[in-house]
Amino acid sequence: MSKFCDELTRLAVAERDKREASVLSNPGMHFPWLQERIETVVTGGKKKRDFTQTTSACLSFIQEALLKHQWQQAADYMHSYLQTLEDSDTFKRQAAPEIIWKLGSEILFYHPKSNVETFNNFADRMKNIGVLNYLKISLQHALYLLHHGMLEDANRNLTDAEAWRYGEKSSSQEVLINLVQAYKGLLQYYTWSRKKMELSELDEDDYAYTAKTQHMLNQSCKTSASISALLKTPGVWDPFVKSYVEMLEFYGDQDGAREILTNYAYDEKFPSNPNAHIYLYEFLKREKAPRAKLISVLKILHGIVLSHPLMLEFHTMLRKSETEEHRKLGLGVLFEFLDFAGCTKNITAWKYLATYLKQTLMESHPAWVEEEWKSRRSWWPTFHFSFFWAKSDWKADADLAYEKAFVAGILLGKGCRYFRYILKQDHETLKKKIKRMKKSVKKYSIVNSGVRT
Numbered sequence: 001m002s003k004f005c006d007e008l009t010r011l012a013v014a015e016r017d018k019r020e021a022s023v024l025s026n027p028g029m030h031f032p033w034l035q036e037r038i039e040t041v042v043t044g045g046k047k048k049r050d051f052t053q054t055t056s057a058c059l060s061f062i063q064e065a066l067l068k069h070q071w072q073q074a075a076d077y078m079h080s081y082l083q084t085l086e087d088s089d090t091f092k093r094q095a096a097p098e099i100i101w102k103l104g105s106e107i108l109f110y111h112p113k114s115n116v117e118t119f120n121n122f123a124d125r126m127k128n129i130g131v132l133n134y135l136k137i138s139l140q141h142a143l144y145l146l147h148h149g150m151l152e153d154a155n156r157n158l159t160d161a162e163a164w165r166y167g168e169k170s171s172s173q174e175v176l177i178n179l180v181q182a183y184k185g186l187l188q189y190y191t192w193s194r195k196k197m198e199l200s201e202l203d204e205d206d207y208a209y210t211a212k213t214q215h216m217l218n219q220s221c222k223t224s225a226s227i228s229a230l231l232k233t234p235g236v237w238d239p240f241v242k243s244y245v246e247m248l249e250f251y252g253d254q255d256g257a258r259e260i261l262t263n264y265a266y267d268e269k270f271p272s273n274p275n276a277h278i279y280l281y282e283f284l285k286r287e288k289a290p291r292a293k294l295i296s297v298l299k300i301l302h303g304i305v306l307s308h309p310l311m312l313e314f315h316t317m318l319r320k321s322e323t324e325e326h327r328k329l330g331l332g333v334l335f336e337f338l339d340f341a342g343c344t345k346n347i348t349a350w351k352y353l354a355t356y357l358k359q360t361l362m363e364s365h366p367a368w369v370e371e372e373w374k375s376r377r378s379w380w381p382t383f384h385f386s387f388f389w390a391k392s393d394w395k396a397d398a399d400l401a402y403e404k405a406f407v408a409g410i411l412l413g414k415g416c417r418y419f420r421y422i423l424k425q426d427h428e429t430l431k432k433k434i435k436r437m438k439k440s441v442k443k444y445s446i447v448n449s450g451v452r453t
Contacts, residue, residue, distance in 0.1 A: 055084040055092075062103055071111040078104060085129075097130025101137055109144070116148055135161055135176035142183060151187060158184040178230050182240050185227040189243040196250065231260060234269040241279060249286075257283060265297075277301040278310065291317055295326070302333060307340040312348055319356060328368050331360055335372045344384065350403035357410045361444045369446055373411055381412060390421035402430055406437050413447030414438075 058081040065074035081103075084096040108114045108122055123141040127134050138161035145154035161180045166173070227244045231237055241264055248257040261283050265276040281297045298314040305311075311333050318330030334353045337343050360368055373380075385408040393401035405422035412419065423438060 055081060055087065058084075059099075066103070066106060069110070071107055074103075074107050075111060078107065094132075097126060098133045098136075101126045101130060101133060105140065105144075116145075116150070119144060131166055134164055134166065135173065135180060138164070139176070139179060139183065146187075151190070155184065155187050158187065178233055182227060182230045182237065185230070185240065186243060189227075189247065192247065231264065234267075234271070236271060236273055236275075237264075238273075238275045238279075241276075245279070245283065249283075254287065258287075265300075272304060274301055274304045274308065277304070278308075281310065291321070295321070306336045307343050311337045312346075312352065315352055315356075328365075331356060331368050332372055335376065338384070339376075345397075345400065347397065347400045347403060350400060350407060354403050354406040354410075357407060358440060358444055361410070361446070366446055369411075373446070381416070384408070385412060385416055385418035387417045387421060390418040394422060394425060398425075398427055398430060402433060402437070405434075406441070409437065409441030410445050411447075413445045414441055415447075 058077055062074050062077045062081060065071075065077060078100070082100065084092060084099075087093045087096065104122055104126070105119070108119045120141075123137055123144075127137050127141075130137065138157055142154040142157045142161075145151075145157060158180050162177065162184060227240050230240060231244065241260065245257045245260055248254075248260070261276075261280040264270060264273075265280045270276070277297055277300050281294060281301070284294055284297060295314070295317050298310060298317070301308060302311060302314060315330045315333045315337075318326045318333065321327060321330075334349060334356065337349050338346075338353065343349060357369060360366075384404065390401065390405075393404060401422050405419050408416045409419040414420070419441065423434060425434075427434070
């Protein structure tokens with residue numbers, strides 16, 4: 001390991017006049033990393049220097065060693081791969097520092113004899129050699145330090161990167177600088193959040209309470225400066241938005257928090273992002289906003305993610321609405337939610353659908369049900385209501401099977417195999433409910449009501 005680290009930090013060694021022969025430790029096993037350099041290839045009985053074939057072979061060996069978690073072997077191969085920094089091909093020579101950084105950092109992260117000091121030395125060297133990769137390396141270096149709980153070192157690393165400039169500021173540099181500022185802001189938010197937790201444990205009359213409050217205020221200003229500018233740049237900045245909004249709410253700036261969330265959700269310059277609407281909805285819910293406002297936010301989320309768990313809340317609000325259009329949509333929301341395989345075991349969704357189907361038919365809206373059922377008639381019976389699922393659901397969760405049987409009976413009639421199987425089961429707790437279900441299906445099933453199936 002020390003040999004590997006020495007090579008990485010020196011990154012330039014004198015060429016030997018004499019080449020050593022390959023070493024065979026066992027018959028049929030060749031260990032090319034034991035050569036000083038893999039500088040030559042045999043072609044037509046003659047040896048010649050060939051960087052391309054040499055470095056390509058080394059890279060393959062390193063990748064294979066990494067896949068097999070052979071960290072020492074990968075480190076030895078890296079010793080030879082460093083010659084790519086001298087490649088005559090300009091493109092390959094310029095690309096080399098980034099490749100060496102990615103492979104070397106992976107090895108140093110997992111090698112049993114590696115430590116923080118070794119990683120720091122390697123990162124600092126690579127920043128100077130791969131100057132165009134300075135910001136990327138600084139970001140990854142900071143995350144490595146965070147992983148090891150070295151918050152101050154990580155913050156210092158990000159501060160240095162924030163002030164770094166090389167040549168004219170390019171668009172790619174600007175994006176990376178934004179990320180550096182953002183992670184620095186998150187780090188400052190973490191400090192603020194810890195102080196907030198400590199504050200909750202203090203008496204408001206305590207001197208320490210005032211001191212920590214002042215510290216938190218100062219920290220929030222630093223965090224705001226790091227994050228607020230970032231949020232004006234189009235992109236997906238979910239963790240930064242949540243952190244910033246929490247701080248604004250803590251200090252009573254509801255208007256500022258609402259503005260940030262509204263822009264994040266509705267500004268057309270930002271990519272479509274379901275989380276933006278979730279954060280806005282959760283904020284408005286905390287503010288006890290009018291139901292109409294909450295519905296408008298969830299309606300947009302519904303257009304993006306039909307299977308999101310919040311669709312069950314959306315249904316509840318639509319069901320209670322005085323608008324017929326909303327109540328009709330409330331039925332569609334449940335059907336669409338249950339179209340997804342990941343939602344088929346959601347007992348709440350089935351319970352809501354069973355109840356709302358009965359309510360809809362009692363209120364003489366069979367056309368609403370038929371409209372939803374028409375496109376599902378060909379596949380829902382197999383997808384949800386087969387004999388196999390009846391047995392499986394009953395064994396796994398009798399309450400779920402009951403709710404599904406109710407829906408199956410309403411949509412497919414008393415002849416549905418799922419409904420018939422559940423009807424025949426003897427269950428002490430559900431016995432009365434199953435009897436009531438049988439009567440309701442007989443009365444409200446769209447098969448019996450004359451509605452075309």
